[in-house]
Amino acid sequence: MVVPNLTAQIADTRGTMETMTSPEITPETVPSAAEPNAAERAARRAEQAAAQGAQQMRISESRAKAEGRAQVRPTAEGWKQAMGEDGRPQLQFTAKARVSQPPVHLADLTLAERADKLKEMGLQGFRAKQLSVHYFQHYTTDPELMSDLPKERRAELAAAMFPKLLTEVKRLATDDGKTIKFLWRLFDGSLIESVLMRYSNRITLCISSQCGCGMNCPFCATGQAGLTRNMSTAEILDQIVQANRVIAEGGLGGQKHPEERVGNIVFMGMGEPLANYKRVMNAVHRMVAEAPEGLGMSARGITVSTVGLVPAMKKLAEENVPVTFALSLHAPDDELRDEMIPVNSRWKVDEALDAAHTYYVKTGRRVSIEYALIKDMNDHGWRADLLARKLNARGRGWVHVNPIPLNPTPGSVWTASEPDVTAEFIDRLESAGVPTTLRDTRGKEIDGACGQLAAAE
Numbered sequence: 195m196v197v198p199n200l201t202a203q204i205a206d207t208r209g210t211m212e213t214m215t216s217p218e219i220t221p222e223t224v225p226s227a228a229e230p231n232a233a234e235r236a237a238r239r240a241e242q243a244a245a246q247g248a249q250q251m252r253i254s255e256s257r258a259k260a261e262g263r264a265q266v267r268p269t270a271e272g273w274k275q276a277m278g279e280d281g282r283p284q285l286q287f288t289a290k291a292r293v294s295q296p297p298v299h300l301a302d303l304t305l306a307e308r309a310d311k312l313k314e315m316g317l318q319g320f321r322a323k324q325l326s327v328h329y330f331q332h333y334t335t336d337p338e339l340m341s342d343l344p345k346e347r348r349a350e351l352a353a354a355m356f357p358k359l360l361t362e363v364k365r366l367a368t369d370d371g372k373t374i375k376f377l378w379r380l381f382d383g384s385l386i387e388s389v390l391m392r393y394s395n396r397i398t399l400c401i402s403s404q405c406g407c408g409m410n411c412p413f414c415a416t417g418q419a420g421l422t423r424n425m426s427t428a429e430i431l432d433q434i435v436q437a438n439r440v441i442a443e444g445g446l447g448g449q450k451h452p453e454e455r456v457g458n459i460v461f462m463g464m465g466e467p468l469a470n471y472k473r474v475m476n477a478v479h480r481m482v483a484e485a486p487e488g489l490g491m492s493a494r495g496i497t498v499s500t501v502g503l504v505p506a507m508k509k510l511a512e513e514n515v516p517v518t519f520a521l522s523l524h525a526p527d528d529e530l531r532d533e534m535i536p537v538n539s540r541w542k543v544d545e546a547l548d549a550a551h552t553y554y555v556k557t558g559r560r561v562s563i564e565y566a567l568i569k570d571m572n573d574h575g576w577r578a579d580l581l582a583r584k585l586n587a588r589g590r591g592w593v594h595v596n597p598i599p600l601n602p603t604p605g606s607v608w609t610a611s612e613p614d615v616t617a618e619f620i621d622r623l624e625s626a627g628v629p630t631t632l633r634d635t636r637g638k639e640i641d642g643a644c645g646q647l648a649a650a651e
């Protein structure tokens with residue numbers, strides 16, 4: 195598997211993201227190079243941005259110094275980050291080229307829509323339920339196994355309702371077979387990954403929502419190739435159905451009981467789920483819909499993790515589906531977060547935290563703050579204190595913090611924080627009354643942990 199280098203020159207880049215106008219997650223960030231002075235203006239803006247960046251960074255450097263610690267910044271090494279004319283990393287909310295979506299699949303449709311489609315084919319509506327049971331409860335799309343359907347039409351029905359979405363390319367296992375990373379090829383050749391994990395009391399699947407990612411976070415392996423396209427609702431769901439099939443076959447560290455299946459979903463695979471809002475939400479609706487319309491899962495077991503697309507976060511709060519919400523914060527100060535999470539140039543730390551708090555207020559669900567601890571970059575004590583202050587300023591009991599030691603991404607100079615620094619970071623948060631749990635790095639050995647999914651054969 196090819197794992198590219200993972201750091202990027204996103205330092206010295208700042209300013210406003212004027213090309214990102216519509217927060218409804220559709221803006222293109224393609225700069226206009228048509229005007230003759232555009233290049234000059236871009237250079238000037240980049241210079242100004244650099245000066246501003248350097249100024250802000252001096253502030254955190256002096257704070258780090260006061261603590262007797264170094265302040266490491268992201269620097270380029272080996273791969274070039276796509277930059278806009280404003281001299282800042284280019285965010286990509288939509289695919290670069292015109293891309294097509296896979297053929298419509300049963301899982302793209304509601305039960306009523308499935309019945310309509312079957313009626314159009316001259317069949318009775320109740321067949322929709324039978325087909326749905328095969329897919330969502332028996333995890334099969336094989337016409338030979340559908341003995342309750344008219345024999346002469348089985349093959350035609352399966353072809354119409356179950357176009358092949360995910361083809362397994364590779365399966366890597368670790369933890370005595372209790373963690374499996376799947377590499378899937380989609381209908382257009384795109385590659386995506388999902389990671390299945392058996393814990394003592396639950397089975398969790400980490401799923402992808404986009405082919406690639408346009409958010410360009412320099413510490414994450416997925417972002418480097420940019421965004422190819424959004425995954426369809428059925429492609430998102432098929433990852434779960436395929437995982438359930440593998441579990442039912444005893445493929446996940448042995449079957450413990452015949453009814454067991456994926457109970458927890460985390461949208462922490464490839465992609466930014468809230469940048470593919472409609473299809474992701476349709477998938478969530480189908481996950482929680484009762485069988486056989488959907489998978490009959492509990493919304494609480496579904497975690498939607500975002501880099502902080504504030505308008506979409508607000509929309510999610512209004513959906514009335516109480517999923518667990520996670521914000522990938524990684525830095526409490528805009529100086530550093532601007533560099534670590536390019537989208538922070540559009541929606542700042544405080545805006546993202548306000549939106550996360552709104553999610554709690556509207557749903558009553560405690561939200562998670564994700565924080566990848568990177569040695570000497572974001573793990574300073576003062577940052578733990580600042581994070582605690584910012585969270586407590588919005589109330590108590592609404593949030594918990596999930597630090598995770600950075601997962602190694604080959605080629606990067608960055609490493610995980612030292613254990614004593616990690617412990618102190620957690621301690622400072624907890625002493626300030628912020629519940630904090632260190633997240634595990636399951637799947638690290640097979641590049642299946644957070645931030646390591648790069649989908650290469």
Ligand code: SAH
Pocket residue numbers: 409413414415461462463464465466467499500501521522564565566598599600601602603644645646
């Ligand atoms: N785009 C979404 C979901 C995908 S990433 C998001 O940003 O939340 C899932 C989680 O893994 C995020 O919290 C992300 O910041 C984190 N992550 C990315 N790279 C990582 C790395 N190298 N080590 C540890 N966590 C990482």
